[in-house]
Amino acid sequence: MTWELPFVAVPEGVARLRRIVVTPLRLWGVSNLVGTVQLCLTELITNVITHVGTKTPVWIALSLQGTQVRVEVRDPDRQGFPVLRQATSAQETGRGLRLVDAVADRWGVTPDDHGKTIWCELPIGPTPTAGRCDTGARVAHAEALPTLYGRAPVGGGSNSLLGHAVAEGTVAGLIADLLHWCQIHGDDLNTLLQHARVRLTARLERT
Structure with a gap:
C-alpha cells in the first residue's frame, strides 16, 4: 500500500x-x-x-x-x-x-x-493496547534523547552524579532548541507548554 x-x-x-x-x-x-x-x-x-x-x-x-x-x-x-x-x-x-x-x-x-x-x-512493531502506553519504549526513547542531541553522559553514565548533570544540561538545551524551532514556525510557546504539561500528566497517570 x-x-x-x-x-x-x-x-x-x-x-x-x-x-x-x-x-x-x-x-x-x-x-x-x-x-x-x-x-x-x-x-x-x-x-x-x-x-x-x-x-x-x-x-x-x-x-x-x-x-x-x-x-x-x-x-x-x-x-x-x-x-x-x-x-x-x-x-x-x-x-x-x-x-x-x-x-x-x-x-x-x-x-x-x-x-x-x-x-x-x-x-511497525506491536500496536499498543488501547488506553495503555508502552512505558518501556517511552522510557528508552526518553533516555536516548540526550545522547542523540549530541553529547552522551560521561563519568559512569546517566546514573552517576556527573553523568546526570551533563544529561540534565543537555536536556535543557534540547528543550530550548525545540521551543526555538516552534517559535520560528509560528507556534505560541505558552500554548505549546500547556499542551506538553497536559500530555505529560496524562502519560504519568497511565503508568
Missing part, C-alpha cells in the same frame, strides 16, 4: 502535512507510528528547506511494506546529499538526521533522473 502527495517545502506547511499523514497511517492500522512518521517527515522536509531551498517542490510517499513503513521525500536537487554529523550543543543544525537515524531501522539517499529521494524505514 502506498500513499503519495506533492508538496511545496515551506516551513508553514509542515504542520498541515503532519496532520494529513495521520489518515493513511490509521487506515493501515499503524497508528502507533504516527508520531514517528511525523518526526521523520518534519526533519526530512526541514532538511530540504535548509539545504535545497524554501518553496522547493517535493514528492512525499508513505508505503506499507511488510513489517515496515517506508517514508520518502524526493526533491529535484541531485547534489548536496545529506550526511550524518555529530552535532554539538552550540550548533543550530545537524540534529535532524540523528533523530531519523535513531528511530529508523535504516535510512539513505537514492539519486534518480528527477533528483534524489531521502528515505527511511520504520519498524
Whole structure:
C-alpha cells in the first residue's frame, strides 16, 4: 500500500502535512507510528528547506511494506546529499538526521533522473493496547534523547552524579532548541507548554 502527495517545502506547511499523514497511517492500522512518521517527515522536509531551498517542490510517499513503513521525500536537487554529523550543543543544525537515524531501522539517499529521494524505514512493531502506553519504549526513547542531541553522559553514565548533570544540561538545551524551532514556525510557546504539561500528566497517570 502506498500513499503519495506533492508538496511545496515551506516551513508553514509542515504542520498541515503532519496532520494529513495521520489518515493513511490509521487506515493501515499503524497508528502507533504516527508520531514517528511525523518526526521523520518534519526533519526530512526541514532538511530540504535548509539545504535545497524554501518553496522547493517535493514528492512525499508513505508505503506499507511488510513489517515496515517506508517514508520518502524526493526533491529535484541531485547534489548536496545529506550526511550524518555529530552535532554539538552550540550548533543550530545537524540534529535532524540523528533523530531519523535513531528511530529508523535504516535510512539513505537514492539519486534518480528527477533528483534524489531521502528515505527511511520504520519498524511497525506491536500496536499498543488501547488506553495503555508502552512505558518501556517511552522510557528508552526518553533516555536516548540526550545522547542523540549530541553529547552522551560521561563519568559512569546517566546514573552517576556527573553523568546526570551533563544529561540534565543537555536536556535543557534540547528543550530550548525545540521551543526555538516552534517559535520560528509560528507556534505560541505558552500554548505549546500547556499542551506538553497536559500530555505529560496524562502519560504519568497511565503508568
